[in-house]
Amino acid sequence: MTSIYNDYFGLKESPFSIAPNPQYLYMSDRHREALAHLMYGIQGDGAFILLSGEVGTGKTTICRCLLEQIPTQVDTAFILNPKLTAAELLAAACDDLKISYPQGATIKVLTDCINAYLLEAHANDRRTVLIIDEAQNLSIEVLEQLRLLTNLETNQRKLLQIILLGQPELLVLLAKPELRQLSQRITARFHLNALNRDEISAYIKHRLVVAGAKGTFFTKPAIDRIYKISQGIPRIINLVCDRSLLGTYSEGELQVTPKIVAKAASEILGPETQASPNWRLIAIASIGCLIVLTGLIILMLTGQSEQSSVQVQPAVQQDTVVTIAQSAKTRQDPTEDASTYVTPGPQKRLEIAEPLGVSTFEETPPTPSTISTPYANQVRESLTSLSLIRGHDIAGAALNDLLQLWGVDFTDPDSASCELAETIGLFCFSSIAGLNEMNDFNRPVVINLNNQWFTLTELDRGSASLKVGGTTHRVRITELLDAWSGNFTLLWRAPPGYKAPISMGDRGPAVDWLVNRLQVINDRTGPTSQGYVFDGELEVRVKQFQLTTGLTPDGIAGVKTWIKINGADDINTPRLDGDSF
Numbered sequence: 001m002t003s004i005y006n007d008y009f010g011l012k013e014s015p016f017s018i019a020p021n022p023q024y025l026y027m028s029d030r031h032r033e034a035l036a037h038l039m040y041g042i043q044g045d046g047a048f049i050l051l052s053g054e055v056g057t058g059k060t061t062i063c064r065c066l067l068e069q070i071p072t073q074v075d076t077a078f079i080l081n082p083k084l085t086a087a088e089l090l091a092a093a094c095d096d097l098k099i100s101y102p103q104g105a106t107i108k109v110l111t112d113c114i115n116a117y118l119l120e121a122h123a124n125d126r127r128t129v130l131i132i133d134e135a136q137n138l139s140i141e142v143l144e145q146l147r148l149l150t151n152l153e154t155n156q157r158k159l160l161q162i163i164l165l166g167q168p169e170l171l172v173l174l175a176k177p178e179l180r181q182l183s184q185r186i187t188a189r190f191h192l193n194a195l196n197r198d199e200i201s202a203y204i205k206h207r208l209v210v211a212g213a214k215g216t217f218f219t220k221p222a223i224d225r226i227y228k229i230s231q232g233i234p235r236i237i238n239l240v241c242d243r244s245l246l247g248t249y250s251e252g253e254l255q256v257t258p259k260i261v262a263k264a265a266s267e268i269l270g271p272e273t274q275a276s277p278n279w280r281l282i283a284i285a286s287i288g289c290l291i292v293l294t295g296l297i298i299l300m301l302t303g304q305s306e307q308s309s310v311q312v313q314p315a316v317q318q319d320t321v322v323t324i325a326q327s328a329k330t331r332q333d334p335t336e337d338a339s340t341y342v343t344p345g346p347q348k349r350l351e352i353a354e355p356l357g358v359s360t361f362e363e364t365p366p367t368p369s370t371i372s373t374p375y376a377n378q379v380r381e382s383l384t385s386l387s388l389i390r391g392h393d394i395a396g397a398a399l400n401d402l403l404q405l406w407g408v409d410f411t412d413p414d415s416a417s418c419e420l421a422e423t424i425g426l427f428c429f430s431s432i433a434g435l436n437e438m439n440d441f442n443r444p445v446v447i448n449l450n451n452q453w454f455t456l457t458e459l460d461r462g463s464a465s466l467k468v469g470g471t472t473h474r475v476r477i478t479e480l481l482d483a484w485s486g487n488f489t490l491l492w493r494a495p496p497g498y499k500a501p502i503s504m505g506d507r508g509p510a511v512d513w514l515v516n517r518l519q520v521i522n523d524r525t526g527p528t529s530q531g532y533v534f535d536g537e538l539e540v541r542v543k544q545f546q547l548t549t550g551l552t553p554d555g556i557a558g559v560k561t562w563i564k565i566n567g568a569d570d571i572n573t574p575r576l577d578g579d580s581f
Contacts, residue, residue: 003242005249015211016242018235022065024210026203026234029436030193031062032550037190038066038163039553042074042129043543045157046187047150050164052171053192056235059165060133062192069552070129075121079132086145090114093130107145115152118159128160135166140178147182194232197224201481202435203234204241209432209486217245218256220482225258229265239268398446398453399489401467405444405457405574406491421491427498429559430489435481440550441563442576443490449483456488459576492563493573501558506534514538514557514565518545521568 003014015024025031034051041049053059067076077096084092090110094101101113121128130146132138138146152159164170171191174183195203201223205216218226222244230236243264244256251260400416406426418428431438438445444457449466457472458465464480466473495517497509515532518541532538539555546553549564566573 003246005245008249009217009245010212010214011208012212014242015207015213016238016245018238020061020064022061022068024207025058025061025065026199026206027437028195028199028203029440030195031058032437032440034059034062034190034192035065035069035552036547036550037188038062039069040547041163041188042066042070042127042161043553044187046161047147047158047185048162048164048182049188050166050170050174050186051190051192052166052168054194054233055167056233057192057194058234059192063131063133063163063165069554071127073125074127074129076129076131079130080134082132082134082142083137084142086142089142090145090149097128111149114149114160118152122154122159129163130160131163131165133165135164136168136170136173138173140173140176143173143179143182147185150185195234195237196232197227198435198477198481200227200230200232200237202486203237205481205484205486206432207238207241216482216485217248217254219258220478221258222256222261225261225265229261229269236269240265243268397469398455401455401469402444402446402489402491405455407572418489425493426491427494427559428489429492429563430487432486432488435477435484438488439576441490442567443492443563444574444576445488445490447484447488449480456576457574490563492559493566494562498562501556502534503556504534504536504539507531510557511538514542517565518542521545521565 003011006012006014017024027035034053038049038051051059051062063078067078070076075097077093079089079092079096082089087105087107087110090107091101091105093099094110094113097114097117099113099117101110105113118128130149132146146162150158150160150162168191173179174186201220204218204223204226208216218241226237226240226244229240240261241256244261247260247264248254248256253260396416399418399421403416403421403426408421408424408426421428439459444455447454447456454466454468456464457467459477461477463474463476466475495510495513499510502508502510502514511534512532514534515538518538522541542557542561543553543555545564545568546555546561549568551560551564567575
C-alpha cells in the first residue's frame with residue numbers, strides 16, 4: 001500500500017495501515033504473552049482458547065502472526081464474519097477446510113462431514129484448529145453447537161480446537177449460566193489491554209523503521225497528544241498517525257506537531273463531543289460547597305474570638321513574635337515548658353525569637369522533594385541535553401565497552417567487532433524492537449542515540465545508565481526513547497560447535513551442550529554421553545523452556561533460545577538490571 005507522503009518521508013510503504021500485517025506487529029509484553037497463550041493452547045489438549053480485548057488492540061493481527069508460526073501439521077479454518085446461523089457457520093468451516101457436503105445440508109449432515117474429516121486427519125497425524133474472529137457476535141445457540149463439535153476426542157486430546165477472538169462483551173456472554181459447560185472447556189485465556197505511553201512511542205518508531213524510515217518524524221509532545229487521543233488503542237494510533245503524516249506533508253513540514261495531530265484526529269474521529277451539563281448534580285455540588293464554606297467561616301470567626309479573649313498585651317505585633325518563638329521551641333523540645341520563655345519585656349522577647357527562628361529553619365529535616373543526592377543531580381544534568389553526553393563516533397568503541405562487561409578488552413577499542421568477538425565464543429545479536437522486548441533479554445546492549453554509540457548498562461522504570469569509556473551517565477527513559485530508533489546489539493555465549501539453529505534430527509557438540517544445560521536448569525539427571533540426537537523428547541523440553549521464558553514455543557534452538565538459556569544457568573552473564581556477574 002502506498003500513500004502520497006511516502007516519497008516525501010523516504011518510506012517504502014505506508015507504515016500505519018490498519019490491515020492486520022504481521023510484519024508490522026509490535027510485540028509488547030502483552031502481545032508476546034498473548035501469542036504465547038495461543039501457541040500453548042494449540043499445542044495442548046484443550047478444546048477452546050480465548051483471546052479477548054478492546055476494539056483495535058491487535059487481536060486479529062496476533063492471530064495472523066500465529067498463522068505464520070503455526071506448525072505445518074495443523075490445518076486451520078478462519079471465520080471472519082460470525083453473524084451466522086449454526087448451519088451457516090458449519091458450512092463456512094467446511095468450505096475453509098475443503099470438506100465437501102451436499103447442497104442444503106442440515107446441521108447433522110454438516111456435523112457428520114466434519115467429524116469424518118477430523119477422524120481422517122487424526123489418522124494422518126494432523127490437527128485441526130477453527131479460528132473465529134469477532135466471536136462476541138455469536139449467538140448462544142451457535143456457541144452450544146461449537147461445544148458439541150469438540151465432543152469428538154481420543155483418550156489423549158480433542159480432535160478439534162477452537163480459538164475465539166472477541167471484544168470484552170464475549171466475556172460477559174461466556175459467563176451466562178447456559179454456557180457454563182463451554183466456559184469450563186476453555187484451557188487458555190488472555191485479555192489484551194491497550195498500550196501505555198512508553199509503548200506507544202516504541203510502537204510508532206517500530207512501524208516507521210519497518211517501513212524504511214530514517215527518522216522518527218513525531219515529536220514528544222505529538223506522541224503525548226496521540227496517547228491522550230487514542231488511549232493506547234493501536235488501530236486509533238494508526239489512523240491518527242497516518243493522517244498526521246499526510247497533514248505534515250501538506251504543510252511542507254518535517255516534524256509532526258501536536259497541532260497537526262489534533263487536526264488529524266478531528267478529521268478522522270470527528271470533533272470531541274462534550275457531554276451536556278447535569279444541572280441537578282451541579283446544584284447539589286454547589287449547595288454542598290456552600291455548606292462547607294459557611295462552616296469554615298464560622299470556625300474562623302470562633303477561633304479569632306477565642307484568640308482575642310486571651311490577649312493581655314497591647315503590643316499585638318510583639319506578642320505574635322513570642323507566640324511563634326514559643327511554638328518553634330515547643331516543637332524542638334516537647335518536654336520543655338513553653339511558658340518559661342514568656343517575659344514581659346519586648347527586648348527579651350526579640351532576643352529569644354530571633355535565634356529560635358534560625359534554629360527551627362536549620363534543624364527541620366528536608367522534604368523528599370528538596371533532598372539533593374548525587375543520583376538526582378546526575379539525572380538533572382543529563383536532562384539538559386542528550387547531545388552534551390559525547391558518545392562514540394565509531395561503533396567498535398561502544399562494542400569494546402560492552403565486551404569489558406564480559407571481561408574482555410581489546411587493545412584497540414575502535415577495532416572491536418562482532419567477528420573478533422566470535423573468536424572468543426561471544427556472538428552478536430542485532431535487532432530492532434521495543435524497549436520492553438529488549439529489556440526482556442536482560443543484557444547490556446549497544447545502541448545508537450542521535451548518531452552517537454552508547455553502551456546501555458542498566459535500566460529501570462525511570463532512568464537508564466549509558467557507558468562511554470570510563471564514564472557512566474544517567475538519562476531518563478523518556479529522553480532515551482525520543483532519541484532511540486529501536487536498534488540494539490547484545491552479546492551471547494554460543495555452545496561449542498554452534499553454526500546455525502538446531503532442531504529435530506541434529507546431533508553434535510551443540511546438541512550435547514543443549515541437553516546438559518536443560519538438565520541443569522530443570523535440576524534433572526539424564527544421559528551425559530556425547531552423540532545425543534535431537535529427538536521428539538528434546539523438542540518437547542525445548543518448547544517447555546521457551547514457554548516458561550516468554551518465547552514462541554517452536555521447538556527450535558535458535559539465537560533467542562540460546563540467549564535465554566545463558567541467562568537461566570550462567571552466572572557469568574552481565575545483566576541489564578544491574579546484577580552483573
